[in-house]
Amino acid sequence: MNDSYLNFVNSPFGARLARSLGLPKPEVLRRYRADRPEFDGIVAIGAGREPHLLDALATLVGGIGVTSVAHASAGLWVPLANRHGLMTGRFEAADSGSSSKLAALLFDASGIEDSSQLEPLHAFFHDTLRSLGKCGRIVVLGRPPQTCVNPRQWTAQRALEGFTRSLGKEARRGITANLVYVEPGAESGMEATLRFFLSPRSAYVSGQVVHIAAQVGDETGGEMDGETGGKTGSKASSTFDWAQPLAGLRAVVTGAARGIGGSIASVLAAEGAHVIGIDIPSARDALDATMRQLDGTALAFDIAAPEAPAQIAAALDEQGVDIVVHNAGITKDKTIAKMTEAAWQSVIDINLSAQERIDDALLAGGILRDGGRIIGVSSISGIAGNLGQTNYATSKAGVIGRVQSMAPHLRARGITINAVAPGFIETQMTAKIPLAIREAGRRMNSMSQGGQPVDVAQTIAWLAHPGSAGVSGQIVRVCGQSLIGA
Incomplete structure (x- = not known):
């Protein structure tokens, strides 16, 4: 869907007018393109x-x-960089006036053990932030507060969340800021997550906090794979190529005929996965066309039907799958006083119970192999609620509950x-929203614009990545750091 305001204020005349009138000027975000360096x-x-x-x-930078x-x-x-053979130098405050802008700021706060030791955060970002270019990246690294050995360390590490989220709201110009907590022993599993947050793939993901957990080495009889941080013997966590990390894996995507589901299928296929797209029989033609373009497999099932789980399992049984993406969902909006029982039940059934x-x-x-990935699509509505969406918000909050409750149980299988x-x-669904509400939805985030289906798809591809074995039980907002909710 076209954002006329974004396009106008980024035109030569519109940019001048925006400056003279003091209008907000959202940045055209730099998104991943295969024909440009990542x-x-x-x-x-x-x-x-x-x-x-x-x-x-140092390993990442190299x-x-x-x-x-x-x-x-x-x-x-x-x-340290010299020992790794890296090109490096020293940052000088005078560099802030240089025409050579920084692409990213990385801060290692993992050793901070007391609130009195937080000052280097101020010094670093005070000196460097103005040197960060448009669509730059900020990543702060710390230790999960729950793993800290004493209350003072817990306090100092938890303080990083407020700091990072505030940076995301201050930086603007398409800049993202995210916090990655790395559990002791999980250092070898950092790279896939840092690559995502430093790349154009995370263009609409900001103000997020991600925990990387250490992997248990012998719960399923496998040994740790030093390159991926996962277990050997599992296809989903075997050695991979960074350019095609999902090569040889099979991914199921529900609601794959078009829109966000079609974009998810496309990105997973581009990263090497064989995609099995599922959608309702009435969308069969669109589903066939999407899967044909991706050399994928189309399965026409109504996921809410009682027989659907057995049918899907039977269709996938012979070869199994490595990735399951629950994208299918519907809305039937009414205030609770006007909502019919059928409207309530159908949204709960399709958006949550079917998963x-x-x-x-x-x-x-x-059928879902050990070392596999399950990824659900929740919503900001499931976090903050929304007027006229009690059914939808309930279903999407339930998706969050599934993730948090199932993660410990699935850990033993990797x-x-x-x-x-x-x-x-920006989808066909949001295009039908009344203009004033649509514009408010677009502007009420740190990026001052709506996201694209590919932003959701790229985030899902990171969570599906073999190198993301330490990321589980988490909810990642793809919202440009929305001002609504947490």
């Missing part, structure tokens, strides 16, 4: 007291092939379960 530019490195993650950052500069707070970075029944069938039959929670995404 990573380029200069990354500035900062650190707090006794950082624990610089060595893992892997993505960017140049780094060390802020004064990260005095250990230069000798439970399908997963039960795939897990019980071993299966992760997560959800994305989209905000305002």
